[in-house]
Amino acid sequence: MAQKEYDFKCLNCGREYRALYDIKNVTERTCPQCRSNSVRRMPEKKGAAKT
Amino acid sequence: MTNSEVESVSGFVGNFNVTIRKKARYVDPDECTACAECANICPVAVPDEYQQGFSSRKAIYMPFPQAVPSAYILDMENCLGNNPIACGKCADVCEKKCINYDDQDELINIEAGVIIVATGMDVYDPTEYDEYGYTRFDNVITSMEFERLICAGGPTEGHFIRPSDRKIPKSIGFIQCVGSRSRNGRGNPYCSNICCMNTVKDTLLLCDHYPGVEARVFYMDMRAFGKGFEDLYMRSREEGVKYVRGIPGDVSENDENKNLVLTVENTTTGRREIHELEMLVLSQGVIPRQDGDQIKRLLTLSTTSDGFIMESHPKLKPVDAPTKGVYIAGCVESPKDVKDSVTQASAAAARASILLNAGKTRVEAITSHVETDKCNYCGICADVCPYNAILAPDRKAKRAPTIIQAACAGCGACAAECAQDAIIMRHFRDEQIMAQIEAILEVEPHKHLLTFACNWCSYAGGDNAGTARLQYPTTSRLIRTMCSGRVDEKFVLHAFRLGAPMVLVSGCHFADCHYINAVHWTQKRMDRLWNKLDKLKIRPDRLRLEWISAAEGQKFAKVMRELENSVRSVTMEEMEYTMKIMAEEENRILEKKLKAAAKKV
Numbered sequence A: 001m002a003q004k005e006y007d008f009k010c011l012n013c014g015r016e017y018r019a020l021y022d023i024k025n026v027t028e029r030t031c032p033q034c035r036s037n038s039v040r041r042m043p044e045k046k047g048a049a050k051t
Numbered sequence B: 001m002t003n004s005e006v007e008s009v010s011g012f013v014g015n016f017n018v019t020i021r022k023k024a025r026y027v028d029p030d031e032c033t034a035c036a037e038c039a040n041i042c043p044v045a046v047p048d049e050y051q052q053g054f055s056s057r058k059a060i061y062m063p064f065p066q067a068v069p070s071a072y073i074l075d076m077e078n079c080l081g082n083n084p085i086a087c088g089k090c091a092d093v094c095e096k097k098c099i100n101y102d103d104q105d106e107l108i109n110i111e112a113g114v115i116i117v118a119t120g121m122d123v124y125d126p127t128e129y130d131e132y133g134y135t136r137f138d139n140v141i142t143s144m145e146f147e148r149l150i151c152a153g154g155p156t157e158g159h160f161i162r163p164s165d166r167k168i169p170k171s172i173g174f175i176q177c178v179g180s181r182s183r184n185g186r187g188n189p190y191c192s193n194i195c196c197m198n199t200v201k202d203t204l205l206l207c208d209h210y211p212g213v214e215a216r217v218f219y220m221d222m223r224a225f226g227k228g229f230e231d232l233y234m235r236s237r238e239e240g241v242k243y244v245r246g247i248p249g250d251v252s253e254n255d256e257n258k259n260l261v262l263t264v265e266n267t268t269t270g271r272r273e274i275h276e277l278e279m280l281v282l283s284q285g286v287i288p289r290q291d292g293d294q295i296k297r298l299l300t301l302s303t304t305s306d307g308f309i310m311e312s313h314p315k316l317k318p319v320d321a322p323t324k325g326v327y328i329a330g331c332v333e334s335p336k337d338v339k340d341s342v343t344q345a346s347a348a349a350a351r352a353s354i355l356l357n358a359g360k361t362r363v364e365a366i367t368s369h370v371e372t373d374k375c376n377y378c379g380i381c382a383d384v385c386p387y388n389a390i391l392a393p394d395r396k397a398k399r400a401p402t403i404i405q406a407a408c409a410g411c412g413a414c415a416a417e418c419a420q421d422a423i424i425m426r427h428f429r430d431e432q433i434m435a436q437i438e439a440i441l442e443v444e445p446h447k448h449l450l451t452f453a454c455n456w457c458s459y460a461g462g463d464n465a466g467t468a469r470l471q472y473p474t475t476s477r478l479i480r481t482m483c484s485g486r487v488d489e490k491f492v493l494h495a496f497r498l499g500a501p502m503v504l505v506s507g508c509h510f511a512d513c514h515y516i517n518a519v520h521w522t523q524k525r526m527d528r529l530w531n532k533l534d535k536l537k538i539r540p541d542r543l544r545l546e547w548i549s550a551a552e553g554q555k556f557a558k559v560m561r562e563l564e565n566s567v568r569s570v571t572m573e574e575m576e577y578t579m580k581i582m583a584e585e586e587n588r589i590l591e592k593k594l595k596a597a598a599k600k601v
């Protein structure tokens, strides 16, 4: 599994969260708070991602 | 061709080339007379898969009585060995000498105009529902096992006996929805469609074979929706079958008589009930074929969230796969009964014969083509094409990619990803979309919400909102693309450069994507764009993404209303800054392209 934990930010309500995500196998994202799909995967900070 | 597997598929509608591995059967089916002498002498006995393991078969065997061809097959994994021959008894007794231990798999190539996928389904394994005791109690069986036990051709020749003492049970319970309609992490959330009526049929069989038998069905809802189904259900009730509305929470075994004790809340009476039954049948659900990934990959098929193959359009093209020239029938598409499978298979055959008889296919004029002089042979277009419709370029030979027009569906993902603008989408050219953006933002750009909407879902969602008379701001402006995958980065940047306060990209939900997985590229591109805006110190939240299906008129109107407020929150200074930065960015990109072109010349 190429899943790693990444930071996500909802551009609609501002909610920030971490979730497992596989960059190669893109899946639909929905903000857990406002259900918007404008959820940005935040750029990785060096050494921040954990498997 | 039986006992065969598809190894590879290349080509496109009308010109598929399929390689099939015809597996060695070690028995010549043309010569075999199915006399059974070989099986009679074979010393190996293994559980019979067809009889659900209730009886055994030999290493040389007939898979089931009606098997086609009517010939024996050798299971080499269980055979006592042919290298060197350690047993060889079957070959000795075969008068026609049709057993060949040296038989080899054969690769066969066939040309096909169309392909029909009818690979069926698997059944759900109820082991994880440990409270029903399927693996712990002898007298708990599945509905598939019930079929074998009640069948005249089954291991007990139709004598329905319980495994613990081989006696005919006097009371039998059925638990419905095992592995179906479950949202607690076990099983599947969908309804398996066939189990209710299968149980009704089973209870009638029991009543017919064993008058006086006590049958009880534990259910959530009985779904008798098809032609004649309600009559059958009522007949079952009239025969005395007791239907209890409630799914047992626990099953235990009476140590002495091996009867099963069920605890259930009867939701009709609101009372907790205890039922002691001699046998229990778990009405197991249906799942997608577990070995179906190979076919999915070979034919670039996509699946819905439940894992069954997605049709091209649920109403207008229910047996067409998104890949042209590929049709689907039966449970590979969704759980269904025999009648529906036959109906769908007939439709698929008819659809296929239309294409075969015509001998040609009409391609909608929205496909892509390559401007070879602009191509830098990077090959991204071939990588992103969901249909494998692009033959990759060859950098060394300076050969540009070739687009197979018959296979291209016109999603535009290739054109959006091509950094050289070397791919042109007919009727959705860059210039045409840019002209729409410019027209929308020509007057009072700061008041308008520019929205890219895909043809199939989001644009239709807008239509749905309109026909439902849902109110949404009149300042919304839609640009239709076939797929959100067509929305090029430069369209978004150009809109900001012309003063758009907000841009919305909308498309189909991933499970509904009409172009297999082109929406994946939309998502990836949006991530790139958000990072880019951030880097240029432009608020990334001015670019939004929403997946809106054709049925989600409400969501469409809600998103439009919410974004109207966001549009108002963008200040004039912010927009002026954005326009200045974007003008610089567009110039920088243009210069880079000119330099690359000059270098190529």
Ligand SMILES: [Zn+2]
Binding pocket: A010, A011, A012, A013, A014, A015, A031, A032, A033, A034, A035, A036
């Ligand atoms: Zn949110």
